[in-house]
């Protein structure tokens with residue numbers, strides 16, 4: 051047996067183990083919420099989910115199953131309920147992650163299926179950055195008076211002559227003299243749109259901002275990077291509110307100050323208390339407003355699987371992509387909002403005085419369009435895909451970080467900073483977690499929290515070491531709040547988890563509804579270790595052999611690794627974690643072979659925060675002064691959960707998306723004042739931005755028969771079956787799991803299927819607003835036709 055590691059500090063390991071006069075646990079657990087934490091720990095014995103939730107899951111009452119698809123508890127939806135036992139956390143159900151698999155899958159499939167579009171989009175993005183660098187340099191010079199910018203953009207034209215706004219900074223005060231943009235980059239645009247407010251991003255906050263702005267009588271253009279509306283928000287299941295009509299009807303009374311006190315306490319008073327107050331005060335009415343906008347709720351309000359308050363208002367079907375996004379998009383369109391899809395905002399148009407005068411956006415074909423606007427709302431959904439910003443926010447290991455969603459490049463944050471806004475990135479939090487690298491044959495982080503391999507590595511009973519082979523925290527870090535389990539790893543480069551067969555099985559048994567059964571999970575584990583695509587997942591029959599394998603593959607110091615294991619096991623024997631105070635119930639000795647060792651990369655699904663804003667959602671500079679005409683909403687500027695997402699108050703993020711969107715537009719309306727045009731005008735080439743993919747009927751006669759192909763649509767696989775009779779396409783049917791009922795499915799059933807049958811070709815028109823579903827459907831039909839002629 052190898053000796054214990056060298057003494058750290060003045061107290062020896064032996065002393066630590068025996069000295070009860072100073073208990074490190076008492077020092078470590080000093081949060082004001084420790085009583086709550088202790089309570090939670092009691093409730094999470096043996097890393098098993100609480101009986102209440104187990105019963106709910108088994109009886110199909112785990113909230114997701116309000117809708118029939120959720121009740122199927124299949125390969126995808128399982129993930130939502132199976133996330134609970136990851137850390138044995140009984141107070142938080144880590145739902146929602148049913149979509150992480152879907153979205154990761156979507157990304158992979160999307161990249162594979164439409165390489166042309168994807169490649170051109172990203173090629174264009176990198177082109178942007180180089181161009182932007184050059185142009186920003188010019189801008190800096192122009193501000194310094196070294197060189198004047200040509201007034202190509204004419205962004206402020208049409209904005210001149212604004213009447214003074216009633217209060218605060220007005221568009222007139224801030225706008226330039228009408229000679230066009232005087233600052234920022236300039237781009238040659240093929241089309242110009244002129245409106246009152248331009249909203250960048252059509253997710254939950256952008257859609258809320260768009261509807262509110264239109265209701266304020268403003269002419270609105272929404273720029274959206276992707277081919278459909280909804281953003282990451284399509285995965286949201288509900289919204290927080292206090293004192294809504296639904297709560298009143300259900301007799302649910304919540305003291306607002308209690309909610310705020312909880313959040314302020316958890317954030318050590320770093321959260322923006324006033325914004326919490328604003329949010330809570332508006333939240334009840336926001337629910338009614340959403341209902342008026344056509345958003346459907348189930349009527350169920352609860353604590354979202356064990357949150358602290360009964361504030362979660364479930365969307366009908368429990369999914370925004372069926373209820374929130376289509377309704378809000380339709381309402382916005384009815385109110386005259388113009389959506390430019392596949393058209394990411396690239397740069398703000400700035401007046402000479404620094405006031406925002408519009409936005410440039412780029413179509414998929416590379417052409418720029420210019421949106422002249424008196425105000426701009428940045429609602430681009432954060433920066434989960436931006437390594438530089440993540441590092442600034444505290445991520446130490448972005449090399450393998452898993453993203454889940456794509457397109458969240460921090461465009462809004464960058465544009466705000468370029469316009470003079472202050473960065474709030476160092477206070478970011480988000481939906482962040484530890485994951486497991488490399489599914490069998492796959493890439494990093496392909497597993498989700500519903501998977502046995504992730505659950506075992508996360509487990510509070512496992513042992514975690516860093517890149518130096520040293521244990522560095524209580525592995526129960528995520529028991530109270532699963533968003534916490536990744537946090538200790540931020541201080542280190544890598545987190546490796548070590549566990550044994552018993553811990554693996556216990557963790558698996560604690561899952562409410564695992565994605566795979568036990569035998570299949572073991573098979574997956576075996577395959578993962580055999581394939582070992584990144585040489586970072588090992589098993590062995592002895593701890594020494596395990597440490598040897600891992601140390602040589604990962605360049606770790608064997609002596610340190612084995613010493614960490616040995617010391618940890620001694621602490622387990624003593625039922626006292628003398629280093630980090632992990633509760634005794636999680637101190638399970640590693641003694642049941644086989645033993646496992648895996649690398650657990652940091653991952654990030656959504657970031658919260660980045661742009662500093664004031665109470666009116668105005669983007670502010672370092673001195674708190676507003677950048678005239680610039681606003682932000684949603685997670686781009688969320689500052690209610692600094693440094694850590696609490697998940698205490700169910701649905702809070704979404705409530706903030708909606709409220710901040712509305713606030714931003716109300717503030718913009720006030721800023722614009724009576725100078726609003728109330729409409730959108732355009733000139734130049736206003737053709738739609740569409741992907742460069744095409745379909746055609748393969749040459750040759752179709753043989754009679756039934757042909758099937760599956761393609762990934764907006765959210766899920768779409769299996770299309772084409773029946774050929776008499777050499778003609780006679781019948782088409784489609785099956786899918788998650789395409790939106792009113793958008794994707796409706797597009798196929800009502801438009802695409804009849805069109806293909808009538809025109810006898812897959813080369814039919816895209817259904818606007820259902821681009822990805824249309825693409826997948828047409829590709830599947832074309833593949834079926836190719837099968838029929840071969």
Ligand SMILES: Cc1cc2nc3c(=O)[nH]c(=O)nc-3n(C[C@H](O)[C@H](O)[C@H](O)COP(=O)(O)OP(=O)(O)OC[C@H]3O[C@@H](n4cnc5c(N)ncnc54)[C@H](O)[C@@H]3O)c2cc1C
Nearest residue numbers: 251253254255275281282283285287395431684685701704
């Ligand atoms: C799967 C999932 C489930 C969630 N469930 C909940 C829940 O139930 N309750 C809750 O409170 N919170 C939930 N959240 C957290 C949070 O509410 C969501 O992330 C929410 O979508 C954030 O809204 P948003 O408008 O800020 O961003 P998004 O809804 O993601 O919208 C941002 C939009 O901006 C677009 N965009 C990006 N760059 C540009 C650009 N340069 N120009 C134009 N457009 C751009 C994106 O394509 C996207 O459409 C969930 C998050 C996820 C991912």
